[in-house]
Amino acid sequence: MKSYATVDSSTKPIITVTFTGEKSTDENFQQYLDELQSCYDDRQQIAITFDANKAVIPKLSHQRKQALWLSQHWKLMENYCLGTAYVIPSAAIRAVLKMIFSFQNQPVPYKIFSNSEEAESWIEELISKAKVAN
Template sequence: MEPYAIIDESSFPIVRIRFTGNKSNDQNFQSYLDQTKACYRFGKRLALIFDASNAGIPSMSHQKMQANWLKENKELMQDYCVGTAYVIPNVAIRAILKMIFSFQKQPVPYQVFENEEEAEAWVKSFELD
């Protein structure tokens, strides 16, 4: 299975999620959602950086899966996620994010950036300890 996203926890409490550009399918998209939820297993505050520089456009059903994931994990995110930074240089992908948030509002502070340096500076402005 080609991964939809790679999750890097090596700089925890900053977690980087990089979309690979591989086409989403039910299996790799569910794996991405499961791995994202696993980042909360420590019960510690964290910040997420989603790098969508290489992201493909997920199908409508996968966009709805993402929205449902946000709804189901709202409390978990509110308890532990201080903020989510999205690196999205592509206008079409930015529109997809807005569509997902129209299904389900993002439950924590977030910001969209053009590059990873800006995103990292933003998440480092939060108190993570």
């Protein structure tokens, strides 16, 4: 099975989710959601960058599944995720994200960027503010 996305937690508290360009299947989309959920296993604060440079539009059923995942993990995200940055150069993919959020918004701050540098800068700012607050 080819991955829909890779989840890299090697630089925690920054998590990077990179969409591979593979089409979503029931199996690889569930794997992506499971890996995303595992980022919260240690109950530590994180910030997530979603790199959608190579993303392909997921099936509508997977968009709904993503919205359901957000709903089911609302408190977990609210308690441990400082924010999410989306790197989305494609207008079509930005539209999909808006559709997912129309099914279910997310409980943490987020911003959409056209490049990784701006997203990384924003994520680092979130982490710095959280360190100052603690």
